[in-house]
Amino acid sequence: MIIKIDMNSETALYEQLVNSVVWGIATGRLKPGEKMPTVRKLAVDLGINLHTVNKAYAILKQKGYLSAHRNMGAVVNEASAYTADEAFKESIKEWMKPFVAECLARGMDSDETASLVREAALEIKNETEGFA
Amino acid sequence: MIIKIDMNSETALYEQLVNSVVWGIATGRLKPGEKMPTVRKLAVDLGINLHTVNKAYAILKQKGYLSAHRNMGAVVNEASAYTADEAFKESIKEWMKPFVAECLARGMDSDETASLVREAALEIKNETEGFA
DNA sequence: TTATTTGTTATATAACAACTATAACAAATA
DNA sequence: TATTTGTTATAGTTGTTATATAACAAATAA
Numbered sequence: 001m002i003i004k005i006d007m008n009s010e011t012a013l014y015e016q017l018v019n020s021v022v023w024g025i026a027t028g029r030l031k032p033g034e035k036m037p038t039v040r041k042l043a044v045d046l047g048i049n050l051h052t053v054n055k056a057y058a059i060l061k062q063k064g065y066l067s068a069h070r071n072m073g074a075v076v077n078e079a080s081a082y083t084a085d086e087a088f089k090e091s092i093k094e095w096m097k098p099f100v101a102e103c104l105a106r107g108m109d110s111d112e113t114a115s116l117v118r119e120a121a122l123e124i125k126n127e128t129e130g131f132a
Numbered sequence: 133m134i135i136k137i138d139m140n141s142e143t144a145l146y147e148q149l150v151n152s153v154v155w156g157i158a159t160g161r162l163k164p165g166e167k168m169p170t171v172r173k174l175a176v177d178l179g180i181n182l183h184t185v186n187k188a189y190a191i192l193k194q195k196g197y198l199s200a201h202r203n204m205g206a207v208v209n210e211a212s213a214y215t216a217d218e219a220f221k222e223s224i225k226e227w228m229k230p231f232v233a234e235c236l237a238r239g240m241d242s243d244e245t246a247s248l249v250r251e252a253a254l255e256i257k258n259e260t261e262g263f264a
Numbered sequence: 265t266t267a268t269t270t271g272t273t274a275t276a277t278a279a280c281a282a283c284t285a286t287a288a289c290a291a292a293t294a
Numbered sequence: 295t296a297t298t299t300g301t302t303a304t305a306g307t308t309g310t311t312a313t314a315t316a317a318c319a320a321a322t323a324a
């Protein structure tokens with residue numbers, strides 16, 4: 001999988017990396033068992049520091065998406081390691097609320113706002129840029 | 133309107149203020165024409181610096197929610213100043229995508245994800261904490 | 265007019281986060 | 295034993311957040 005980052009983005013590099021991997025899993029381009037590039041190799045490929053990649057991998061491990069063992073690189077976990085349980089849904093809902101509130105403030109109703117998200121989901125599934 | 137902030141939150145103070153005002157408009161507790169507390173008064177009430185409040189007000193002005201004139205305090209704009217136009221919907225969709233991607237990665241489908249957002253919208257509308 | 269209020273701007277400082285640079289340690293493999 | 299690779303440690307730079315003072319500009323009140 002090819003991962004790209006945007007040095008001009010307001011989003012932190014390590015966050016872009018986290019998003020890229022989650023995105024890859026969401027689209028099915030990254031499958032359980034697949035090997036990730038080593039922190040050192042990915043850092044060189046992207047022209048960034050090893051620690052920035054390492055921080056992203058640590059977060060992805062903590063979220064359950066990756067496993068890592070010394071000298072073996074990182075590997076994508078089985079789907080059972082990152083399920084959409086109630087706790088996850090609650091936290092995601094809270095994270096999204098500021099955005100949802102802005103939609104409501106601008107006159108959209110619950111269904112319109114939900115539709116926007118459904119569109120976003122469909123766009124993600126059809127997305128192919130940034131991966132290979 | 134009473135605005136509360138959480139000094140222990142990971143969210144920046146000025147962002148919490150922005151969110152509070154948007155939230156107030158979304159729930160109808162803040163209506164067009166309503167006067168906001170002065171930057172100095174709100175800063176004192178919350179026990180934070182004047183500049184932190186000023187930064188939040190500047191962002192809210194830029195987004196169209198507030199107007200401010202010297203010696204007159206800030207006022208909530210008419211709804212026509214902050215509509216959900218196409219540009220807004222596009223940007224919101226992009227902002228939400230990382231969260232949506234995480235839902236998809238965890239096996240939720242477009243409809244389930246959209247439902248989660250509909251729930252969030254309904255919860256916001258029923259929310260009464262933090263305002264008066 | 266003069267004084268006051270209030271948004272705005274300008275510095276300066278401290279604390280923290282993000283990123284980088286080096287280096288070293290620990291476990292698995294060749 | 296040497297190499298690879300995840301991990302940890304330390305330190306420095308830069309940008310952001312928040313604070314503290316101070317001053318300026320426009321509107322209002324006395």
